[in-house]
């Protein structure tokens with residue numbers, strides 16, 4: 001028995017196959033959507049939470065690159081009751097076209113068309129899985145239906161200098177939201193008419209009439225000149241026909257949102273932006289408010305005991321200030337300041353961790369200093385090691401150091417005492 005439904009029948013497709021090269025070494029052995037964020041979440045939790053909160057609880061997650069931890073997370077955390085006809089299913093590359101993986105995001109959908117044929121939705125909502133934000137997709141679907149568009153593209157203003165990272169939307173002059181031109185990552189972007197410093201960027205989230213999506217990806221599959229990419233090929237296909245509209249993200253209303261976090265949308269696809277988004281979380285008035293339970297971002301980090309703060313061997317206090325500390329952590333005789341600690345992290349006596357992001361299970365020995373660092377899952381920092389104090393020494397030890405001086409220590413790194 002399916003749940004009783006009001007409005008169109010919607011299937012959500014989450015594109016989760018991206019490699020995330022610019023997040024190396026955090027993506028060395030996990031897909032970008034599986035990268036941990038904010039102590040307890042994975043990046044994909046933002047897209048899935050937004051869809052679930054929008055009332056769209058039939059979701060397929062298309063995976064590809066190093067998808068093991070993503071598959072495990074999606075199937076264990078997001079398993080839903082099939083009794084109500086709801087599901088979140090990870091779908092690996094189907095190899096329906098022979099022994100190859102997906103060519104691009106449009107090919108990923110083409111190879112998974114059976115899921116759309118099985119579900120027979122009216123509308124397909126296609127979203128990326130790489131961003132931190134809140135969005136009510138039902139408002140976009142409503143505008144999509146009212147406008148008569150075949151595809152709607154979620155849009156947000158961005159600085160013109162960032163155009164090379166985005167699909168750039170050129171709206172028609174009459175202001176009805178129709179897209180006159182769409183260019184994927186252009187080197188000579190066209191600024192908005194009202195501001196020479198801004199472009200209208202695609203957020204990589206789309207609403208399609210289901211039959212239009214099927215037609216477009218099927219036509220695209222036979223086109224040898226296509227890169228089989230949603231932004232590069234499928235959106236322009238509809239723009240040429242005058243059937244593509246933009247949905248302005250600034251109109252999206254989220255219950256419980258404040259003036260500060262309304263419109264927050266952050267690509268955390270580089271080490272610097274990933275780090276900055278974490279520093280925002282532990283600031284006194286973060287722009288992104290994880291504590292808005294009216295539009296919850298949900299996950300399940302597993303069963304862990306509460307975080308604990310104890311005096312260490314020589315009576316040093318274990319404290320955390322301006323920090324987010326996940327379940328299972330023990331801060332013993334040491335200090336965490338302005339940092340995010342993933343589940344089950346350990347800080348031992350006389351150590352200081354400052355302006356840093358520690359992922360699950362990181363173990364910091366005694367007398368360590370860690371500054372402006374991101375340390376991946378289960379890395380052990382032996383007693384007496386300083387990280388982030390001498391960047392040349394950090395580079396020499398094989399750590400990744402960004403131009404802005406953030407030290408990243410990848411999973412499996414063995415640090416010499």
Ligand code: ADQ
Pocket residue numbers: 014015016017018019032033062063064102103104105108127128129130165166167168184201202203204229230231232267
């Ligand atoms: P990019 O993020 O650069 O630009 P892409 O690398 O195709 O585009 O990634 C989009 C989404 O699809 C990501 O969530 C990624 O994980 C996923 N993905 C990529 N290849 C995939 C595959 N083969 N199988 C499954 N999933 C795959 C896109 C749009 C731009 C837009 C920006 C916004 O193309 O127009 O401006 O997103 O960040």
